[in-house]
Amino acid sequence: MFSNYLIGLREGLEASLVVCILIAYLVKTGRRDALKPVWAGIGIAVAIAMGFGCVLEFGSQELTFEAKEALGGGLSVLAVALVTWMVFWMRRTARHLKSELHGKLDQALAMGTGALVATAFLAVGREGLETALFVWASVHAASDGTPRPLIGVALGLAAAVLLGWLFYRGALRINLAKFFTWTGAMLVVVAAGVLAYGVHDLQEAAWVPGLGNLAFDISGAIPPDSWYGTLLKGVFNFQPDPTVIQVTVWLLYLVPTLTVFFAPVGFASGKRKVTVADEQGSRPSKASQA
Numbered sequence: 001m002f003s004n005y006l007i008g009l010r011e012g013l014e015a016s017l018v019v020c021i022l023i024a025y026l027v028k029t030g031r032r033d034a035l036k037p038v039w040a041g042i043g044i045a046v047a048i049a050m051g052f053g054c055v056l057e058f059g060s061q062e063l064t065f066e067a068k069e070a071l072g073g074g075l076s077v078l079a080v081a082l083v084t085w086m087v088f089w090m091r092r093t094a095r096h097l098k099s100e101l102h103g104k105l106d107q108a109l110a111m112g113t114g115a116l117v118a119t120a121f122l123a124v125g126r127e128g129l130e131t132a133l134f135v136w137a138s139v140h141a142a143s144d145g146t147p148r149p150l151i152g153v154a155l156g157l158a159a160a161v162l163l164g165w166l167f168y169r170g171a172l173r174i175n176l177a178k179f180f181t182w183t184g185a186m187l188v189v190v191a192a193g194v195l196a197y198g199v200h201d202l203q204e205a206a207w208v209p210g211l212g213n214l215a216f217d218i219s220g221a222i223p224p225d226s227w228y229g230t231l232l233k234g235v236f237n238f239q240p241d242p243t244v245i246q247v248t249v250w251l252l253y254l255v256p257t258l259t260v261f262f263a264p265v266g267f268a269s270g271k272r273k274v275t276v277a278d279e280q281g282s283r284p285s286k287a288s289q290a
Contacts, residue, residue, distance in 0.1 A: 003190045003237065004149045007138055008156020010183045011131035014090065016164025018123050021101050024168060037113045041120025049128030056136045070205035072140050076198025079137040080191045082130050084257060087184040091261070138190065141197035141237050185261060192254040193237025196246045203243060210245045217241040 019042060026034050060071055101123060108115035139149040203211040219240045222229045232238035239246070 003193070004135070004138055004152030005156040005159075006183065006186055006190060007131070007135055008153040008158075009160050010156075010187055011127060011134065012157040012160025013163055014086075015124050015127040015131070016160050017167065018101065018127065020164050020168045022105060022120060022123065025102055025105055031109065034109060034116055037116035038120040041117040041122075042124050044117070045121045045123075045125035045128050048125060049132045052129055053132040053136055056132070066205045069201040070207055072137070073198040073201030073203075073205060073207065075133065076137040076141065076194050076201065079130075079134040080195045080198070080253070083134045083187060083191050086130055087180075087187055088261065090180050091184055134191075134194075137194050137198065138237075141194050185258060188257050188261060189236065189254065192250050192257075195253050196239070196242065196250040197237050199246050199249050200239070200243065203245065208245060210243050213244050215242050215244045215247040 022038055023035065026032065026038065056075070060068055063071065104119050104123070105116075108119040135153050139153065199208060200211075202208040217240065222232065222238075222240045224230070224233065224240060229238075229240065242250075
C-alpha cells in the first residue's frame with residue numbers, strides 16, 4: 001500500500017505543480033479570461049488518463065491467462081521505462097519548469113483559445129498517462145485480492161491535490177530539488193520491483209524462459225500471507241521465491257539506475273535552492289528585469 005501511496009503522491013504532485021504554475025501565472029498576469037480554456041484542457045487530460053486506466057483494467061479481463069500475463073509483463077516493462085525517464089527528466093529540469101511552462105503559455109495566449117486548451121492538455125496529459133500506466137502496473141504487481149493498493153493510490157493522489165492547493169495559496173514551502181530527488185530514488189526502488197514482477201509475468205506467458213529456475217525460496221521464513229510478507233510486498237513488491245532471471249534483472253536495473261541518479265549532474269550544492277514559491281512565480285529580480 002505504501003508503494004502505491006508513493007506513486008500517487010509523487011506522480012500526482014508533479015501534475016498538481018504543473019497546474020499550480022499555469023493558474024498562478026495567468027492570475028498574476030491578469031489573464032483570468034484564459035482560466036476556463038486551461039481548466040478545460042486539464043479536465044480533458046484527466047478524463048483521458050482515467051479512461052486509459054479503465055481500458056487497461058477492464059480490457060484485459062477477457063484475455064486468456066497467457067495473454068493477460070504477456071500484456072501485464074509488457075506494460076510493466078514499458079511503465080518502468082517511462083517512469084525512469086520521467087524521474088531523471090524531473091530531476092534535471094525542475095529548476096526550469098516554471099520558465100518552460102510560462103514560455104509555452106505565452107505562445108498559446110498569442111494563438112487563441114484552442115492553443116490554450118492544447119497547452120494545458122499536453123502539460124498535464126503526459127503526467128496523467130504515465131501515472132495511469134505505472135499505477136496499473138504497480139497495482140497489478142502488488143495486488144493481494146484486497147482494495148488496499150487502490151486505496152493507497154487514491155490517498156496519494158488526494159495528498160498531492162491538497163499539497164498543490166497549499167502551494168498555490170502560499171501556505172507551504174518545500175525544497176523541490178530535495179523532494180524530487182528522494183522521492184525519485186524511492187520510486188526507482190518501487191520500479192525495480194515492478195520490473196521484476198513484469199519479468200515473472202512474461203515467464204508465466206512463456207515469453208521468457210527460466211520459470212522453474214528459482215534463485216532462492218524463503219517462503220517458509222517469510223510467508224507471503226504473513227503481515228511482514230504483505231508489508232514487504234506492498235512496499236518493495238518483494239517475492240520470497242523469485243527466479244534467477246528476476247533477481248538478475250532487479251539488480252541490473254536498480255544498482256546502475258540509482259548510481260547514475262545520485263551522480264551530481266542536476267542539482268549541484270552551490271546552486272540556488274528551488275522552492276515551491278519559486279515555481280509559483282515570485283517577483284523577478286532586478287537582474288532579470290534589466
